[in-house]
Amino acid sequence: MDHLDQLEQQSVYIFREAFRHFERLCMLWSIGKDSTVMLWLARKAFFGHVPFPLVHVDTSYKLPEMIAYRDKLAFEYKLQMVVGQNKQALDEGDTFPIKLSKNPGMSKEEQAINRTKCCGRLKADALGATLHGTGVRMRMNLVTGKYEIDPDKEPYTGVIVGARADEEGSRSKERYFSPRDKHDNWDVGDQPPEFWNQFKTDFAPGTHVRIHPLLDWTELNIWEYIKRESIPTVSLYYDQGEGTRYRSLGCGPCQAPIKSTSKNVDDIIAELKSGALRNVAERSGRLQDGKHGLEELRRKGYM
Amino acid sequence: MNVVIVGHVDHGKSTVVGRLLADTDALPQGKLDAVRKECERTGKPFEYAFLLDALEDEQDQGITIDTARCFFKSSKRDYIIIDAPGHIEFLKNMISGAARAEAAVLVIDAKEGVRENSRRHGYILSMLGIRQVVVCVNKMDLVGYDQKHFETIEKEYRGFLESIGAVSPRQFIPISAIEGENLARHDAKKTPWYKGPTLLDVLDTLPKAPPKIDQPLRMPVQAVYKFTKQGDDRRIVAGRIEAGRVKVGDKIVFSPSNKVTTIRSIEGFNTAPRTEIEAGWSTGFTLSEEIYITRGEVMSHVAKSPLVGTRLRVNMIWLSKKPFVSGRDYKLKLGTSAMPVRIHKIQKVIDASEAGSTLEKDHVGRHDVADLVLETRQPIAFDLTADCEATGRFVIVDEYDVAGGGIITGVVTDDLGDLRAEARTRDFNWVPGGVTAENRATRYGHRSALVMFVGKAGVGKHQLARAVEKALFDAGRAAYMLDGKNVLLGVDHDLWVDAAQSELVRRFGEVVHLLLNAGLIVVSTTNAIGLADASAVQSLIPDAPLILVEVGEGSGQACDLLVGEHEPEAEVVAKIAALLDKRQITDRLN
Numbered sequence: 101m102d103h104l105d106q107l108e109q110q111s112v113y114i115f116r117e118a119f120r121h122f123e124r125l126c127m128l129w130s131i132g133k134d135s136t137v138m139l140w141l142a143r144k145a146f147f148g149h150v151p152f153p154l155v156h157v158d159t160s161y162k163l164p165e166m167i168a169y170r171d172k173l174a175f176e177y178k179l180q181m182v183v184g185q186n187k188q189a190l191d192e193g194d195t196f197p198i199k200l201s202k203n204p205g206m207s208k209e210e211q212a213i214n215r216t217k218c219c220g221r222l223k224a225d226a227l228g229a230t231l232h233g234t235g236v237r238m239r240m241n242l243v244t245g246k247y248e249i250d251p252d253k254e255p256y257t258g259v260i261v262g263a264r265a266d267e268e269g270s271r272s273k274e275r276y277f278s279p280r281d282k283h284d285n286w287d288v289g290d291q292p293p294e295f296w297n298q299f300k301t302d303f304a305p306g307t308h309v310r311i312h313p314l315l316d317w318t319e320l321n322i323w324e325y326i327k328r329e330s331i332p333t334v335s336l337y338y339d340q341g342e343g344t345r346y347r348s349l350g351c352g353p354c355q356a357p358i359k360s361t362s363k364n365v366d367d368i369i370a371e372l373k374s375g376a377l378r379n380v381a382e383r384s385g386r387l388q389d390g391k392h393g394l395e396e397l398r399r400k401g402y403m
Numbered sequence: 404m405n406v407v408i409v410g411h412v413d414h415g416k417s418t419v420v421g422r423l424l425a426d427t428d429a430l431p432q433g434k435l436d437a438v439r440k441e442c443e444r445t446g447k448p449f450e451y452a453f454l455l456d457a458l459e460d461e462q463d464q465g466i467t468i469d470t471a472r473c474f475f476k477s478s479k480r481d482y483i484i485i486d487a488p489g490h491i492e493f494l495k496n497m498i499s500g501a502a503r504a505e506a507a508v509l510v511i512d513a514k515e516g517v518r519e520n521s522r523r524h525g526y527i528l529s530m531l532g533i534r535q536v537v538v539c540v541n542k543m544d545l546v547g548y549d550q551k552h553f554e555t556i557e558k559e560y561r562g563f564l565e566s567i568g569a570v571s572p573r574q575f576i577p578i579s580a581i582e583g584e585n586l587a588r589h590d591a592k593k594t595p596w597y598k599g600p601t602l603l604d605v606l607d608t609l610p611k612a613p614p615k616i617d618q619p620l621r622m623p624v625q626a627v628y629k630f631t632k633q634g635d636d637r638r639i640v641a642g643r644i645e646a647g648r649v650k651v652g653d654k655i656v657f658s659p660s661n662k663v664t665t666i667r668s669i670e671g672f673n674t675a676p677r678t679e680i681e682a683g684w685s686t687g688f689t690l691s692e693e694i695y696i697t698r699g700e701v702m703s704h705v706a707k708s709p710l711v712g713t714r715l716r717v718n719m720i721w722l723s724k725k726p727f728v729s730g731r732d733y734k735l736k737l738g739t740s741a742m743p744v745r746i747h748k749i750q751k752v753i754d755a756s757e758a759g760s761t762l763e764k765d766h767v768g769r770h771d772v773a774d775l776v777l778e779t780r781q782p783i784a785f786d787l788t789a790d791c792e793a794t795g796r797f798v799i800v801d802e803y804d805v806a807g808g809g810i811i812t813g814v815v816t817d818d819l820g821d822l823r824a825e826a827r828t829r830d831f832n833w834v835p836g837g838v839t840a841e842n843r844a845t846r847y848g849h850r851s852a853l854v855m856f857v858g859k860a861g862v863g864k865h866q867l868a869r870a871v872e873k874a875l876f877d878a879g880r881a882a883y884m885l886d887g888k889n890v891l892l893g894v895d896h897d898l899w900v901d902a903a904q905s906e907l908v909r910r911f912g913e914v915v916h917l918l919l920n921a922g923l924i925v926v927s928t929t930n931a932i933g934l935a936d937a938s939a940v941q942s943l944i945p946d947a948p949l950i951l952v953e954v955g956e957g958s959g960q961a962c963d964l965l966v967g968e969h970e971p972e973a974e975v976v977a978k979i980a981a982l983l984d985k986r987q988i989t990d991r992l993n
């Protein structure tokens with residue numbers, strides 16, 4: 101058993117515990133490399149099946165390739181694909197790109213504030229509403245491949261999320277099973293103990309639990325696993341000849357590619373092993389993070 | 404390798420971690436300088452601990468409140484360092500960090516010496532099963548790198564660990580985290596008298612725990628899957644093999660139900676087909692017979708099966724603000740099983756902060772460590788922690804949260820131990836016919852079960868039992884009424900009038916067992932065998948559902964259904980039919 105096997109087996113165990121204990125279980129799928137590895141691990145855990153819905157929050161600013169890839173995989177794997185969106189914010193034009201277009205002279209600080217706000221509305225709020233069932237959920241019809249309004253409005257009580265401890269500071273404090281209170285808040289200072297593989301699977305009405313099967317994985321592990329299992333990924337991760345690629349996927353207007361000539365999975369693994377990216381935070385291309393931006397978004401329930 | 408750093412608050416854990424990261428070049432470029440500059444700017448003295456403080460709260464409070472993970476590499480391997488908080492308030496966080504570690508570094512302040520949490524943490528490491536411990540006596544710079552000083556602390560702490568029966572540490576190292584002495588390098592000018600390895604050297608030589616392949620097979624059942632809707636007809640028993648190995652064709656047993664069968668196939672997704680699998684794998688099997696088993700049972704080979712019982716002698720720690728008290732039910736989680744549990748007896752509550760002293764208490768309070776006997780409501784399969792860790796440890800849930808956890812050190816016999824042993828030997832050696840339980844279930848449309856009417860003489864049990872038998876039979880079920888009187892007339896004919904009640908119960912139970920084996924729903928009624936005997940009967944039919952119906956005013960003891968003396972027959976019949984459905988006897992989901 102090598103290290104990747106060990107990570108895989110622990111993740112599978114976590115998936116099965118989650119499926120057993122949460123009748124209202126779903127998994128967040130951001131289309132990125134981590135949650136796609138999660139999707140694969142779910143199929144490992146359930147012998148080729150994914151017995152719970154996948155939830156994607158569509159900010160409308162995702163690159164078209166991501167959406168195409170999402171729908172292709174969902175259709176192929178026969179996934180219960182649920183999509184949520186903050187329609188109101190989009191209709192009101194309350195987004196960073198629209199505000200910036202109206203006020204092109206916006207200062208860097210103002211930009212940063214507006215980016216975080218935009219994330220708050222398009223991601224955190226939309227996610228909350230989708231999870232609680234208060235917002236409209238669209239579900240893929242697996243015959244036609246089209247999205248239809250999901251009649252199911254019940255809240256989810258178990259939410260599987262692809263957080264990794266090595267991503268950035270606040271994530272290193274997560275548990276495998278991490279409770280969120282009625283307001284989706286994460287009380288970092290007062291988390292329940294996690295003995296061995298006995299997780300927090302009992303929860304009070306109105307609260308929910310976030311489940312983190314990838315907690316122990318590193319970015320390198322993710323890529324090594326993608327290679328080993330031949331998991332399909334979006335082409336945005338690879339240099340298409342311009343000497344840049346995305347390392348972490350977000351919304352078009354708020355992400356910058358990194359300089360890299362990695363053209364395929366092998367190149368990326370070599371690049372990560374070489375230490376060339378060591379001094380660049382993985383999410384450095386994600387412009388909304390800021391100093392405590394992500395931590396704040398997390399408290400609010402975003403990922 | 405996962406390494407946890409523990410120790411009393413302020414003894415220098417974060418500094419050790421920060422310094423290790425700096426000395427092994429694991430920090431992003433410029434990070435160290437940035438933190439130093441920030442300290443200069445704000446006029447705070449520089450601390451290596453600042454490097455680790457990623458969270459606002461933590462910086463505000465100035466103490467590590469949760470386990471944080473950092474990654475670094477030596478020339479030999481990769482490490483994940485878990486920095487566990489030393490403050491007593493955050494003991495549950497320390498445990499969460501330590502529970503997933505393979506080795507521990509325990510830091511003791513040379514100047515302050517061994518303190519309350521130095522001991523408590525030592526105790527907990529031992530209880531959590533962490534066998535590789537390195538003790539660093541830190542801040543040696545403050546005591547002039549004095550050898551005597553170091554040796555005194557080593558002697559005291561070794562003594563403490565011995566007194567609680569903990570594994571003795573691999574190494575004691577005199578260090579100064581601030582000056583970097585004996586962390587990644589040794590400076591002969593500072594500790595010329597220390598000839599041992601540096602911390603990094605010791606870490607590099609710690610062996611990875613060998614997988615538990617050579618131990619007896621243990622796989623707690625996590626779930627039984629059948630994805631029929633997705634067009635998949637496999638019925639897969641899934642779980643992680645915690646110890647041992649198993650092959651296709653092996654005869655295996657599930658405890659505590661005693662069901663015996665063989666492995667037909669090993670299942671997986673996107674993996675090469677296999678005929679053998681071992682400890683560490685979260686896998687799944689199809690079985691040669693579609694036996695009915697549930698989550699929580701433990702799969703093993705017949706020869707080396709786990710213990711089954713209700714009374715567990717344990718060592719545990721309690722973390723919840725509300726104490727662990729007698730006379731109340733809690734939830735026990737052990738392996739993949741969960742069931743009601745209560746305190747049977749408190750042997751002693753140990754003051755973990757003081758070497759070896761015990762407290763006179765009738766409850767287990769927050770942060771107490773205790774030696775006690777727990778009693779589960781139903782028999783459970785388990786091992787002593789010395790024999791198999793994964794099935795030899797448990798947690799206790801109070802309301803919604805894990806409130807405590809511990810290890811099983813012994814088993815205490817209860818009154819039913821003999822009957823349970825009889826059933827196990829019987830079931831393990833049972834000679835099956837050519838028709839399986841699943842064949843019968845398919846033919847009859849239900850599993851076998853026992854509906855047991857109890858209550859005082861003359862309350863109408865017999866009449867009700869007849870009605871239930873008739874109703875089930877008319878609904879197409881294979882039901883049979885067993886009146887205890889008939890067992891007395893024949894099977895018990897050789898017994899004297901004053902025969903022990905236990906023998907009457909045993910014979911009754913064995914007769915029921917045979918009828919259940921024939922696939923029937925047995926509806927029993929008898930004056931000879933009462934509510935108090937129900938668990939003895941259940942011990943003899945560990946794999947069968949038992950529905951206990953008390954007729955009359957009710958004795959206050961637990962039962963599945965209490966029926967008033969004059970309740971209309973039809974209502975009782977309907978209630979029992981509903982219970983049979985609910986227990987998936989007549990309405991089977993898989």
Ligand SMILES: Nc1nc2c(ncn2[C@@H]2O[C@H](COP(=O)(O)OP(=O)(O)O)[C@@H](O)[C@H]2O)c(=O)[nH]1
Nearest residue numbers: 412413414415416417418452541542579580581
């Ligand atoms: N003189 C001296 N001080 C130290 C040493 N290691 C840590 N300290 C100081 O002890 C205090 C507590 O250290 P910290 O790492 O925060 O302790 P923790 O609570 O165990 O994580 C800080 O002020 C450190 O600067 C050492 O080797 N020598």
